[in-house]
Amino acid sequence: MEKEIVLSGIRPTGFLHLGNYFGAMRNYVRMQDEYNCYFFVANWHSLTTHPDTKTLQESVLRVVAENIACGLDPEKVSLYVQSDVPEIAELYLYLNMLAYKGELEKTTSFKDKVRMQPENVNAGLLTYPVLQAADILIHRAVKVPVGKDQEQNLEMARNFAERFNHRYGETFPLPYAFNYNSELVKIMGLDGNGKMSKSENQMTTLFLADEDEMIRKKVMKAKTDQGPLTPNSVKPDYIQNLFTLMGLVSTADTVKKFEDDFSNSTEGNCIIRYGDMKKQLAEDMVNFINPIRSKAADLQNNKELLFKIIHQGADKARASASATLTIVRNAVGMNY
Numbered sequence: 326m327e328k329e330i331v332l333s334g335i336r337p338t339g340f341l342h343l344g345n346y347f348g349a350m351r352n353y354v355r356m357q358d359e360y361n362c363y364f365f366v367a368n369w370h371s372l373t374t375h376p377d378t379k380t381l382q383e384s385v386l387r388v389v390a391e392n393i394a395c396g397l398d399p400e401k402v403s404l405y406v407q408s409d410v411p412e413i414a415e416l417y418l419y420l421n422m423l424a425y426k427g428e429l430e431k432t433t434s435f436k437d438k439v440r441m442q443p444e445n446v447n448a449g450l451l452t453y454p455v456l457q458a459a460d461i462l463i464h465r466a467v468k469v470p471v472g473k474d475q476e477q478n479l480e481m482a483r484n485f486a487e488r489f490n491h492r493y494g495e496t497f498p499l500p501y502a503f504n505y506n507s508e509l510v511k512i513m514g515l516d517g518n519g520k521m522s523k524s525e526n527q528m529t530t531l532f533l534a535d536e537d538e539m540i541r542k543k544v545m546k547a548k549t550d551q552g553p554l555t556p557n558s559v560k561p562d563y564i565q566n567l568f569t570l571m572g573l574v575s576t577a578d579t580v581k582k583f584e585d586d587f588s589n590s591t592e593g594n595c596i597i598r599y600g601d602m603k604k605q606l607a608e609d610m611v612n613f614i615n616p617i618r619s620k621a622a623d624l625q626n627n628k629e630l631l632f633k634i635i636h637q638g639a640d641k642a643r644a645s646a647s648a649t650l651t652i653v654r655n656a657v658g659m660n661y
């Protein structure tokens with residue numbers, strides 16, 4: 326049986342963090358044996374918000390290195406850079422004719438970005454979901470491992486694919502967001518506010534490139550409170566987030582101990598010690614991030630190897646992309 330096609334992308338707009346790892350990259354690594362995988366660095370997308378390209382190449386290579394350090398095997402998957410596959414831009418053009426200004430203006434990420442950069446509301450920002458749909462449909466991918474924040478973009482990709490199929494004949498299968506657990510993951514910042522993000526508060530985001538001491542410092546500063554007031558109380562978001570992180574990097578026994586301490590705590594008899602919990606979390610986090618950081622650093626010192634990897638990835642991606650584009654051109658009638 327043919328393997329199902331998987332695709333995902335990450336923007337090179339900064340250092341990768343735990344949200345990227347648990348929302349996206351961990352799934353990439355698990356999917357590489359079972360599926361026919363395409364993973365890429367979305368450098369065109371980054372131009373919508375980061376028009377200054379002075380550090381772009383370095384960021385692109387770092388994203389590639391960090392993905393490999395997390396366990397992606399460039400021999401098994403196609404690991405490439407978006408701008409090396411010009412076929413995507415042509416598909417983007419066709420899809421743009423099927424996307425409406427009104428629906429693009431309504432997306433939450435567009436509205437957020439208009440608020441963040443009112444001086445630069447460019448057309449690329451508006452059509453960001455169209456380019457993302459082209460990224461996915463160019464390989465006729467069906468599974469897209471991403472975090473919860475990408476659900477709306479995936480819904481739009483399905484709409485554009487359906488519209489194309491309806492107008493020009495059945496061409497694209499419909500793509501869906503994918504996570505091994507039934508729920509898509511969202512890692513919040515260490516202050517419990519918003520998601521961990523490349524561009525937001527640096528002190529509340531744990532980066533895969535953070536030094537051990539920095540990791541300890543950030544975890545110890547994470548927001549807590551005086552402890553639960555009644556047994557088995559509902560956890561506030563920021564406390565739940567510490568447990569979520571612990572669930573991801575600590576042993577089951579450790580998590581259980583702190584869960585029990587939390588459940589048994591009451592006003593006047595607080596058993597859970599958030600200071601101890603954060604110390605334990607910090608050490609487990611250091612043990613988790615340290616090997617990824619050093620492997621990524623080694624790779625970044627070997628630019629020649631990184632270039633070889635992305636060129637090989639682009640060759641694989643272009644073979645698949647040009648096959649799709651032939652089908653698309655025939656469907657639209659652009660085959661002279």
Ligand code: ADP
Pocket residue numbers: 334335336338343344345346347348349470471472473474475510511512513520521522523524
């Ligand atoms: P950022 O928002 O930090 O710029 P991207 O938008 O480039 O990150 O996201 C790359 C991938 O990481 C996407 O699949 C996205 O869903 C996932 N991701 C980003 N932040 C988080 C988070 N805090 N929790 C879960 N997944 C996340």
Ligand code: TRP
Pocket residue numbers: 332333334335336367370456457460461469471475478
């Ligand atoms: N928009 C995605 C993000 O911000 C990045 C991305 C671009 C992407 N193209 C994609 C993700 C295609 C999945 C599939 O995270």
